[in-house]
Amino acid sequence: MASTRHVPFRLLKAGRHALRTRQYSSARVSDDCDIVIVGGGPAGLALASALGSSAASNRLRIVLVEGGDLSKVHGWSLDSDVYSNRVSSLTNASQSFLRDIGAWSHVEESRTCPMEDMEVWDGVSDARISFHASDVPTTGSTEGQQMARLTENLNLQRGLLRHLKTHPEIELIDKTKVESIIRDEEEGQWPLVKLANDRILRTRLLIGADGFNSPVRSYARIPSYGWSYNTQAIVATMFHSPPSLYQNSLHTTAYQRFLPTGPIAFLPLSPTASSLVWSINPPELAQALVASASQNPSVLASMINAAFRLPTVSLKYLYDVVMDARTKGVAIDGEAITKEIRWREESHGIDGNSTYASSSTQLSQGMPSLDAASLPPLVTSIQPGTVASFPLKYNHAETYLGEGLGARTVLVGDAAHTVHPLAGQGLNQGLADVECLSKCIAEAVANGGDVGSYTALLPYAQERYIANHTIMSAVDKLHKLYSTEFEPVVWARSVGLEVLNELDVVKSAIMATAGAHSSKTTNSADAAAGINNGWSVVAKGFESYASTVKAARMASQGAVGLIGGGLEGIGRIITNLSK
Amino acid sequence: MQSILRNYIRRHATAATRQNSSVNASEISFFSKLSSQWWDEHGEFAFLHRMNPIRMQFIHEKVREMDWEDGATSEEKISRRSALDGLKVLDIGCGGGLLSESLARQGARTLGIDASEANIAIATLHSQADPNFRVSSASPSPSNLSYRQISAESLLAESGPEQYDVVCSMEVLEHVDNPADFLNSCAQLVKPGGHLFLSTIARTPLAYFLTIFTAETLLRKVTPGTHTYSKFVNPGELVEYFQNYPTSLTSKATTTEAEVRGMIYAPLRAKWHLASRTASLWGGDLVNGCNYLFWVRKPNVSPSQ
Ligand SMILES: Cc1cc2nc3c(=O)[nH]c(=O)nc-3n(C[C@H](O)[C@H](O)[C@H](O)COP(=O)(O)OP(=O)(O)OC[C@H]3O[C@@H](n4cnc5c(N)ncnc54)[C@H](O)[C@@H]3O)c2cc1C
Ligand SMILES: C[S@@+](CC[C@H](N)C(=O)[O-])C[C@H]1O[C@@H](n2cnc3c(N)ncnc32)[C@H](O)[C@@H]1O
Numbered sequence: 001m002a003s004t005r006h007v008p009f010r011l012l013k014a015g016r017h018a019l020r021t022r023q024y025s026s027a028r029v030s031d032d033c034d035i036v037i038v039g040g041g042p043a044g045l046a047l048a049s050a051l052g053s054s055a056a057s058n059r060l061r062i063v064l065v066e067g068g069d070l071s072k073v074h075g076w077s078l079d080s081d082v083y084s085n086r087v088s089s090l091t092n093a094s095q096s097f098l099r100d101i102g103a104w105s106h107v108e109e110s111r112t113c114p115m116e117d118m119e120v121w122d123g124v125s126d127a128r129i130s131f132h133a134s135d136v137p138t139t140g141s142t143e144g145q146q147m148a149r150l151t152e153n154l155n156l157q158r159g160l161l162r163h164l165k166t167h168p169e170i171e172l173i174d175k176t177k178v179e180s181i182i183r184d185e186e187e188g189q190w191p192l193v194k195l196a197n198d199r200i201l202r203t204r205l206l207i208g209a210d211g212f213n214s215p216v217r218s219y220a221r222i223p224s225y226g227w228s229y230n231t232q233a234i235v236a237t238m239f240h241s242p243p244s245l246y247q248n249s250l251h252t253t254a255y256q257r258f259l260p261t262g263p264i265a266f267l268p269l270s271p272t273a274s275s276l277v278w279s280i281n282p283p284e285l286a287q288a289l290v291a292s293a294s295q296n297p298s299v300l301a302s303m304i305n306a307a308f309r310l311p312t313v314s315l316k317y318l319y320d321v322v323m324d325a326r327t328k329g330v331a332i333d334g335e336a337i338t339k340e341i342r343w344r345e346e347s348h349g350i351d352g353n354s355t356y357a358s359s360s361t362q363l364s365q366g367m368p369s370l371d372a373a374s375l376p377p378l379v380t381s382i383q384p385g386t387v388a389s390f391p392l393k394y395n396h397a398e399t400y401l402g403e404g405l406g407a408r409t410v411l412v413g414d415a416a417h418t419v420h421p422l423a424g425q426g427l428n429q430g431l432a433d434v435e436c437l438s439k440c441i442a443e444a445v446a447n448g449g450d451v452g453s454y455t456a457l458l459p460y461a462q463e464r465y466i467a468n469h470t471i472m473s474a475v476d477k478l479h480k481l482y483s484t485e486f487e488p489v490v491w492a493r494s495v496g497l498e499v500l501n502e503l504d505v506v507k508s509a510i511m512a513t514a515g516a517h518s519s520k521t522t523n524s525a526d527a528a529a530g531i532n533n534g535w536s537v538v539a540k541g542f543e544s545y546a547s548t549v550k551a552a553r554m555a556s557q558g559a560v561g562l563i564g565g566g567l568e569g570i571g572r573i574i575t576n577l578s579k
Numbered sequence: 580m581q582s583i584l585r586n587y588i589r590r591h592a593t594a595a596t597r598q599n600s601s602v603n604a605s606e607i608s609f610f611s612k613l614s615s616q617w618w619d620e621h622g623e624f625a626f627l628h629r630m631n632p633i634r635m636q637f638i639h640e641k642v643r644e645m646d647w648e649d650g651a652t653s654e655e656k657i658s659r660r661s662a663l664d665g666l667k668v669l670d671i672g673c674g675g676g677l678l679s680e681s682l683a684r685q686g687a688r689t690l691g692i693d694a695s696e697a698n699i700a701i702a703t704l705h706s707q708a709d710p711n712f713r714v715s716s717a718s719p720s721p722s723n724l725s726y727r728q729i730s731a732e733s734l735l736a737e738s739g740p741e742q743y744d745v746v747c748s749m750e751v752l753e754h755v756d757n758p759a760d761f762l763n764s765c766a767q768l769v770k771p772g773g774h775l776f777l778s779t780i781a782r783t784p785l786a787y788f789l790t791i792f793t794a795e796t797l798l799r800k801v802t803p804g805t806h807t808y809s810k811f812v813n814p815g816e817l818v819e820y821f822q823n824y825p826t827s828l829t830s831k832a833t834t835t836e837a838e839v840r841g842m843i844y845a846p847l848r849a850k851w852h853l854a855s856r857t858a859s860l861w862g863g864d865l866v867n868g869c870n871y872l873f874w875v876r877k878p879n880v881s882p883s884q
Contacts, residue, residue, distance in 0.1 A: 447636055450709070
């Protein structure tokens with residue numbers, strides 16, 4: 001640095017490369033870097049982008065290493081009417097961060113879809129909560145009324161790569177795995193990152209954006225605490241007819257029904273396409289459904305429609321049919337399953353013209369029923385090749401910063417935490433990590449600090465650990481409460497008793513507006529308080545419909561007697577006796 | 580290795596003391612014993628690590644502010660990566676080099692000096708592991724960070740006065756004998772128009788409570804014996820010293836040319852803050868009553884004129 005101080009920037013970079021290679025023990029050569037990011041998933045690419053757009057990149061040598069082929073992501077392209085099956089809801093906070101670093105303009109916005117409303121209901125009691133974009137606290141921004149934007153992960157990753165093309169000073173190494181990480185025992189104990197092509201990177205700071213099985217986390221000996229949900233999530237792109245003429249012609253409502261087997265979510269992408277995330281316990285059932293879909297995609301379409309509409313007793317019967325076919329190794333007859341569903345609807349007294357009738361042939365023709373907005377449109381087909389499933393787990397690293405022998409390491413994104421997707425927060429948390437970490441790094445650089453030092457990184461860990469923990473435990477508790485059919489629990493969650501605090505946290509995370517996370521200057525306690533402040537505005541969105549007279553009676557007693565004043569401030573309970 | 584260092588120090592420290600009025604032998608041997616701890620961010624010197632960002636922020640702010648006041652519109656100054664870029668900077672009592680490394684990363688041509696040989700050894704070793712400072716055979720020019728075991732007085736005697744654009748001496752004043760002589764040496768080494776930065780602990784009951792009682796006795800975060808209450812210097816004493824400085828280090832515009840800023844520690848966040856500029860110099864006991872930063876600028880015209 002000293003020697004090249006007055007050399008113009010471009011020359012300086014080139015010069016530094018030459019200088020920075022040095023002989024390492026046993027005649028190997030190591031390359032000196034300031035920051036090595038392992039992992040080119042959404043978190044790693046966003047971090048590289050954020051660093052690239054900050055002044056820090058002029059003074060640091062930054063390298064990103066990814067095992068996969070990034071040119072495939074960069075060249076990713078699909079027709080406008082088909083969609084990738086991995087979709088995430090980006091909160092307004094995430095979008096505003098991406099805009100700030102100049103990456104959002106590289107994301108193809110026409111392929112994204114605003115989410116303006118969200119309908120969430122209990123598969124057992126039918127108690128329902130509606131989230132509306134109009135409840136989002138307005139910050140005078142121009143984002144309009146949306147609570148999040150559904151974006152294909154690949155669209156985001158491609159946008160980040162396009163943005164990185166404008167920052168050639170950040171070196172991207174792809175199709176190259178990190179094979180091992182050791183300590184430089186000779187000098188300073190800095191991490192030495194050995195790549196599959198035998199190159200060795202000696203780095204001041206090693207960032208693990210390397211996903212759930214993070215090799216960086218192992219190197220840093222950071223224990224991780226968690227469990228498997230014994231659940232697989234099925235994802236797929238679904239086609240359907242547009243919402244009826246009488247509604248807002250855009251399809252901007254997300255739907256999620258909590259079933260005892262796990263939540264099923266319907267996320268809008270366009271007026272005629274949506275993304276599925278269906279979490280299923282046991283995983284064998286998910287696998288059987290995926291297998292049936294590979295033989296006959298219409299079976300999955302029928303099952304999805306049924307899963308949003310039929311009572312759980314009937315769903316259980318349908319699951320048995322699917323499992324049975326799987327065990328016997330036979331294909332499921334699509335016709336037969338449709339008939340079965342129709343028969344079950346009739347016996348549950350569901351009118352064939354109601355939105356609740358999954359086998360309805362009218363679709364969008366004729367008068368829309370009054371309850372149309374409360375259910376997703378009927379799935380007519382599944383986009384070929386989009387059915388896949390992922391195991392779900394809860395995991396939180398004990399700390400985000402390596403210490404002692406694992407010093408000069410930090411974790412972001414799924415390497416630090418994985419959470420159930422029911423609140424769509426995993427990727428958003430990763431982006432919030434990245435925003436905070438990149439600010440810490442920029443601040444350290446501005447003060448001449450060592451960006452690999454514990455002191456420089458501590459504010460990141462302090463801010464993000466608590467914020468992530470708050471969201472993760474709320475999501476986990478919601479998942480647990482909703483996977484039971486145990487009557488008192490069902491009742492309590494239907495009237496909002498059990499889940500109120502968790503809903504607060506989740507809802508404010510989903511509706512996080514620009515600047516809601518990050519801002520290094522707020523401490524964690526303030527941030528936690530902020531979550532609750534943002535929430536009060538949303539109170540009027542809390543409406544709980546208890547579906548049975550029994551539940552309704554309990555609910556009204558509950559509202560007056562048990563929770564009374566407490567609930568008044570938070571939401572109102574509407575007991576709907578007519579249904 | 581500790582005992583070798585210690586013996587080495589004992590010899591050197593006593594030798595040094597003879598010519599160096601400010602060097603307190605027991606202080607130096609004390610810091611030498613702890614020398615291996617300098618870069619342990621969780622250890623003995625964790626507080627100094629955490630203080631470093633705001634010390635740098637203060638130095639940076641003041642130097643840049645004066646650049647602008649001097650009408651630095653020239654491209655040269657604007658295009659520099661930091662206000663310190665290219666400046667000749669001396670860090671007196673550099674210890675393990677916590678501040679020296681940061682100064683050098685900002686582009687300052689930095690010399691760190693300390694009375695303790697062991698500290699200089701650790702500082703040098705640490706900088707050699709960092710490519711920012713490593714002197715490599717492939718590199719055409721030397722690093723902009725170097726260290727020497729020498730006292731401020733000896734350096735002054737050796738190089739003569741008015742050598743440095745910026746002289747820093749952080750958390751040293753409370754450890755020296757004859758603080759007036761020490762300050763005099765520091766001040767003389769500053770070029771006309773240059774800056775002197777000091778940080779130290781004020782001699783107030785609060786300072787005693789926070790530093791000695793809490794840190795040393797209660798928390799055992801700092802080895803007992805690190806601080807001696809009688810050595811703490813108050814901000815008022817510092818300002819007075821420079822107001823009466825024989826060669827008039829401060830120009831007529833005394834108020835703008837010297838500044839005291841308190842440093843406040845937020846224990847919950849384990850972070851230091853710079854007190855606001857408006858915090859009163861005399862009244863704000865809580866603010867200036869403990870650790871504080873001091874800045875003074877040498878008049879541009881040489882006193883001999
Ligand atoms: C079904 C499902 C639905 C979801 N829905 C949402 C949603 O709606 N909203 C939301 O916010 N989140 C959602 N998530 C979570 C989100 O997908 C993840 O949080 C996010 O993808 C994690 O990104 P990442 O970059 O941290 O990790 P990853 O995407 O796992 O990236 C890690 C990268 O590191 C690379 N790597 C690993 N090891 C090495 C090595 N040794 N050498 C080189 N490279 C290596 C890998 O190749 C990979 O590219 C969902 C998750 C699931 C499973
Ligand atoms: C508390 S430490 C501060 C170190 C460093 N300036 C920092 O803040 O990170 C005090 C240092 O001053 C050194 N020291 C004490 N008296 C000195 C003197 N008279 N001349 C030079 N150094 C001295 C000690 O050896 C020790 O390293």
